[in-house]
Amino acid sequence: MYSPKPLIKRICRGFLGQYFSNNVKKIEISKALVVSKLSRYEYERKKHEELTDQEFEKLLRNRGTDLVKLLHFHNLHKKFEEKVSNTLMSMGIDVKVVNRFNCTGDKVDQADIIIPTGGDGTFLLAASMVMDNKKLVVGFNSDPNRSEGYLCLPKRYSTNIQEAIERLQEGKFEWLLRSRIRTTLVVSDDDNLVPSFLHEFDSDSNTIFKSKAIRKNGRYNILPVLALNEVFVGEKLSARVSHLQMRLNGSMENTNIKCSGICVSTGTGSTSWHSSINRLPVQSVAELLRLIDINSAERKDSLATVLSDIYNKSLIFPPDDQKMGYTIRDLISAGVWPQPKGIKSRGFASKIEIKSNCFDACLVVDGGVSFCFNDGTIALMEILPEDSLRTVTFRD
Known part of the structure; x- marks a missing residue:
């Protein structure tokens, strides 16, 4: 049977991809969910909500905190958040503003677009609310002078909010489906599936995570959180050596490793911790x-x-890449380690399996949610198209 040459196939696929990319793009926006940044001032106030304002300010001053600076950046963000909301409402868009304490799955489902206002941390928070590749997430950097905001729209749109929304409505953008890591845990005790949040008060107030359920398939437990940046596994105490076993791309051979933990990154996360470790x-x-x-x-x-x-x-690779970049931190290469020899301290894989032989370890998703990862626990990591995060890029 005749089959086209690979070059012709690529040309056809490229033409069809360009056709659909250019024609199915205009976005109807009637309801927007603005996800607000948690400022340092709000964080501190939440920690000490039992104090009066006077007592709270006295506490900060006594410990040496620059209260004026704290309030300045808090007010700067709040003014920007108000500007985003007012702009959207002036364009006839219904707006709801939420934060990490009062956001629910229902509010996310009802919105046409999720708009984090803050920096990359706020964008990651907003992304954690979306578990499919249908809902659009577009971020605005509220303080472009102090924050890079790699995940947000270019900095110039922080002062041109209406122009950005109009470009979305008119289809003047390119889709960017950012790959995310799905993590499946194999555990001997279901207590190991209880999440721990890396903010002091999140365990009582994280309604986002509580509205999701771990999907079980026999021994396999699919975590209800996808990693947009990275998944890290290792001992909680950084001075303690992490004992891990690793398998790549479905290999049947385990490699025993002693290190300071393993970071598994997406293309989006390659500009973040992945880059810092390897630069x-x-x-x-x-x-x-x-x-x-x-x-x-x-x-x-x-x-x-x-x-x-x-x-x-x-070190940086495309955010829509279907492969993961792994880094073995401080790989101990001496005598019998790693065993067997030959594994590289950094590389790429489509599937990664890590088994813990650790004492008091954790698996952390995007620096925000942690799970117990002690001896015998297995983590399976992969990237699937349906787990992508739908975002956009503007060609200025």
Whole structure:
């Protein structure tokens, strides 16, 4: 039977993809859910809600906190949040403003679009509310002078909110389906499936997570939270060695590892912790050059700076990539470790299985939700198209 050559197939797929990309895009927005950033002032006030305002301010001053600065950035964010809400309402859009304490699954379901206002942390919070690839999430950076906001719209839209919404309504954007990691745990005790939140008061107030249920399939427990940035496994006490077993891409061979934990990243997360762990400082490149008698200056336009920049940029991969990047932190390579030899401290995989031989370890999703990950627990990680997060990019 005749079959087209691969090149022709790619051309056809590209043409069809471009056709559908350019024609099914205009977004009807009648209801928007604005997810508010939790400012440091609000965080502190929540911790000490039993105090009067005077007692609270006295507490902060006595411990040396700059209350003026705290209030300044709190008010800056609140003014921006109000600006986003007023802009949307002036365009005939019904608006609800929520935060991590009062957001529910019903509110998410009723909205046409989820709009986090803050920085990347707020965007991650909003993304954790969405468990499919249908609901659109578009973020605005409330303080572009202090925050990069990689996940938000470009900084210029922080002062052009209406233009951004109009571009969505007119279809002047490109879809970006950001890959997310689905984690399945195999545990001997269901108590290991109880989440712990990395904010002091979340355990009592995280209505978002409580509205979701762990999906069970025999021994397999699919966690009701998807990782947009990364999944980390390792001992809670960073000074303690993490004993782990690792298998990649369905391999039947386990590799025994001693390290400081393993970080499994998406393309979105490759600009975050993944990059911080693996980046090569200019100083290190300069020292390597010095060993081979090459000019080792560390100034802005030096060879060391150029090489460091090229290497660090190579760590980043596309946010819609279907592979995961893994990093074994501080891999101990001595004598019998790793066992068997040969595993790289950093690489890519489509499926990752990690078994714990740890004492007091955790599995942390996007730096926000933690699960017990002690001896015998197995984590299966994979990326599936239906778990993607629907976002957009603007071609300015």
